[in-house]
Amino acid sequence: MTQDAQNRNAFSMPEPIDGRRCVITVVVGDRVGILRDVASAVADQDGVIDGISQTVVGGYFTATLTAAFPGAVAPEEIRAAVAAAFGPGEAFIAVRPHARAAGDAPPVAGARYVITIAGPNRPTVLKAVTTYLARRGINIEDWNVMFDEPYVTHVGEITVPRHMDIKQVQDEFHHLMMQLGMTTCIQHENIFRATNEVGPITSLLKG
Amino acid sequence: MLRTSDILSTVRMLQEEHLDVRTVTLGVNVAECARGEMAETCRAVEGKIGARAGNLVRVCDEVAGRYGLPVVNKRLALSAASQLLEGRGARDALLLARAMDASAAAVRVDLIGGFTALVHKGMTPGEQTLINALPVVLGRTERVCASINVADTRSGINADAVRLVAQKILQTAEATADKNGFGAAKLVVFANIPEDNPFMAGAFLGPGAPECVINVGVSGPGVVKRAVERLTKARPDASLDEIAEEIKHTAYRVTRTGELIGREVAARLGVAFGVVDLSLAPTPLIGDSVGEIYQAMGIEELGAPGTTAAVALLNDAVKKGGAFASSSVGGLSGAFIPVTEDHALAEAVAAGTLSIEKLEAMTAVCSIGIDMVLVPGGTPATAVAGIILDEAAIGVMNGKTTGVRLIPVPGKDVGDRVDFGGLFGGGTVARVNCPRGSAAFVNRGGHIPAPLRGLTN
Numbered sequence: 001m002t003q004d005a006q007n008r009n010a011f012s013m014p015e016p017i018d019g020r021r022c023v024i025t026v027v028v029g030d031r032v033g034i035l036r037d038v039a040s041a042v043a044d045q046d047g048v049i050d051g052i053s054q055t056v057v058g059g060y061f062t063a064t065l066t067a068a069f070p071g072a073v074a075p076e077e078i079r080a081a082v083a084a085a086f087g088p089g090e091a092f093i094a095v096r097p098h099a100r101a102a103g104d105a106p107p108v109a110g111a112r113y114v115i116t117i118a119g120p121n122r123p124t125v126l127k128a129v130t131t132y133l134a135r136r137g138i139n140i141e142d143w144n145v146m147f148d149e150p151y152v153t154h155v156g157e158i159t160v161p162r163h164m165d166i167k168q169v170q171d172e173f174h175h176l177m178m179q180l181g182m183t184t185c186i187q188h189e190n191i192f193r194a195t196n197e198v199g200p201i202t203s204l205l206k207g
Numbered sequence: 208m209l210r211t212s213d214i215l216s217t218v219r220m221l222q223e224e225h226l227d228v229r230t231v232t233l234g235v236n237v238a239e240c241a242r243g244e245m246a247e248t249c250r251a252v253e254g255k256i257g258a259r260a261g262n263l264v265r266v267c268d269e270v271a272g273r274y275g276l277p278v279v280n281k282r283l284a285l286s287a288a289s290q291l292l293e294g295r296g297a298r299d300a301l302l303l304a305r306a307m308d309a310s311a312a313a314v315r316v317d318l319i320g321g322f323t324a325l326v327h328k329g330m331t332p333g334e335q336t337l338i339n340a341l342p343v344v345l346g347r348t349e350r351v352c353a354s355i356n357v358a359d360t361r362s363g364i365n366a367d368a369v370r371l372v373a374q375k376i377l378q379t380a381e382a383t384a385d386k387n388g389f390g391a392a393k394l395v396v397f398a399n400i401p402e403d404n405p406f407m408a409g410a411f412l413g414p415g416a417p418e419c420v421i422n423v424g425v426s427g428p429g430v431v432k433r434a435v436e437r438l439t440k441a442r443p444d445a446s447l448d449e450i451a452e453e454i455k456h457t458a459y460r461v462t463r464t465g466e467l468i469g470r471e472v473a474a475r476l477g478v479a480f481g482v483v484d485l486s487l488a489p490t491p492l493i494g495d496s497v498g499e500i501y502q503a504m505g506i507e508e509l510g511a512p513g514t515t516a517a518v519a520l521l522n523d524a525v526k527k528g529g530a531f532a533s534s535s536v537g538g539l540s541g542a543f544i545p546v547t548e549d550h551a552l553a554e555a556v557a558a559g560t561l562s563i564e565k566l567e568a569m570t571a572v573c574s575i576g577i578d579m580v581l582v583p584g585g586t587p588a589t590a591v592a593g594i595i596l597d598e599a600a601i602g603v604m605n606g607k608t609t610g611v612r613l614i615p616v617p618g619k620d621v622g623d624r625v626d627f628g629g630l631f632g633g634g635t636v637a638r639v640n641c642p643r644g645s646a647a648f649v650n651r652g653g654h655i656p657a658p659l660r661g662l663t664n
Contacts, residue, residue, distance in 0.1 A: 116218050191464060191467065195463055
């Protein structure tokens with residue numbers, strides 16, 4: 001079975017549900033106080049937010065939260081409670097039950113690397129990058145893109161499976177990006193943590 | 208959680224500002240290799256180096272690839288070779304040096320230090336053998352580097368050794384006249400020699416060190432220069448203390464990369480990690496110059512009044528940033544001023560704004576000494592000895608390391624141009640003032656006593 005087929009099968013497997021937790025996604029034009037409104041709605045339902053990722057993309061506030069509740073959760077009730085904080089049609093809100101398997105283990109066990117790509121802004125770059133990474137079973141943990149027309153810089157954090165030869169990945173990726181006129185680097189995250197964090201280096205090497 | 212701006216600033220340091228690990232140096236103690244016959248000793252030395260350093264280059268390359276951080280040089284530093292030369296003659300000294308040379312080549316290392324003698328209090332016969340062999344050894348080997356410690360703060364200055372070594376520097380230059388005296392570039396004369404310096408030509412494994420140890424030298428003058436430029440561009444009226452603060456923060460980041468690489472290499476090789484030496488070591492490349500940092504601070508003509516203060520500011524800020532970054536900072540850790548290896552310094556010497564005397568003043572506040580300075584081939588030995596004595600005095604009296612790496616260029620005179628190529632660069636032969644004015648003083652020989660500050664017990 002190919003890696004792609006394995007990945008498709010993995011995504012289609014039924015997931016056992018944790019009935020007391022849910023995942024909430026909110027997309028809304030950015031303004032002051034959005035996170036307060038969402039957090040208040042969850043708290044009013046006796047929920048406790050236990051995971052959050054929030055950013056603003058192109059003027060849109062986007063947040064994904066996980067929350068735990070004392071009893072069984074009805075996703076539609078939670079969605080309605082959050083939606084009440086916004087005007088009609090102002091926000092896109094989605095709520096789904098939390099799968100037990102999610103969060104138990106990362107999709108890929110391996111080492112964290114940082115990938116940087118810079119060059120002319122072409123629509124095919126992100127597709128080529130993500131296709132390559134998915135084909136190699138490399139998981140994207142975080143991705144940011146900065147536009148400075150006509151140039152673009154991608155910065156991603158990825159997990160490279162433990163068994164994989166990083167030198168081979170670096171070489172293949174470099175070759176691929178060179179064909180698109182992009183410069184690229186794949187470097188272990190510790191070089192960035194070492195230069196930007198305060199704390200003993202030995203703690204990085206133990207991790 | 209890493210911030211994108213932090214990631215990009217690190218990438219910029221690596222890709223645009225020449226940040227690299229300048230050297231990963233494996234120290235190996237070869238004292239146990241002493242045998243009855245020198246040929247057997249040499250075989251033991253080669254065997255031990257092969258066993259201990261066989262994977263050094265491969266491991267360094269792997270770790271460098273993992274982090275995207277170049278490790279420019281991989282080198283070896285042996286325990287003082289003079290220990291293996293007691294009771295031996297000149298022929299044995301050359302045999303040992305050739306064994307070191309061959310061992311370095313076998314493990315794909317470009318330089319090997321440790322042809323070293325510590326003679327600050329006096330000389331043993333083996334140490335005298337080593338010093339006498341310097342011209343032949345440095346003339347007939349490719350990779351061997353030598354260092355002689357002639358002074359320290361607790362012992363004073365061995366003026367007899369200084370006089371002898373000065374003669375050997377001239378003879379070494381003559382022995383390599385076909386390479387413009389390049390042999391002398393592989394010989395450093397020290398006061399207060401550090402036991403853990405990873406940089407060549409002065410690296411050796413000190414007597415207090417473990418049997419095998421990884422010491423790392425990080426550099427990054429380009430990173431510091433760009434940091435100062437960014438600050439002064441954003442704030443043209445930035446004060447000197449603000450510049451010092453900027454350098455300190457930059458030094459912190461640079462030092463951390465060195466420790467990361469060094470510890471990982473040491474772990475993979477199964478040896479101890481020693482120190483990270485944060486020394487701003489230039490290369491002849493534009494943008495990788497220590498002199499350019501002083502220019503970025505506002506010293507438009509290197510050697511102008513204020514240059515020594517700029518060196519002091521830089522050296523101090525580098526040490527402070529490094530000390531906070533790692534509890535394993537050692538070696539020289541400061542700013543180097545190797546003239547031929549730094550295009551800005553070399554141009555200042557050629558222009559006549561930077562003299563040997565000014566360089567000497569700068570060495571009182573930086574981390575090494577008169578380094579890679581070209582002087583006329585006809586410079587008298589007493590003048591070479593006088594320069595060494597002056598530098599040693601600065602080191603001894605200030606409780607710091609100083610060194611001299613002079614290259615008397617055979618057949619060349621003041622103003623002549625010499626190019627060594629590669630990382631050694633090139634430059635203009637500098638004037639030695641009053642070259643015969645101190646012969647009587649130097650020829651007295653003997654010992655300059657230790658200063659009061661050496662009596663600390």
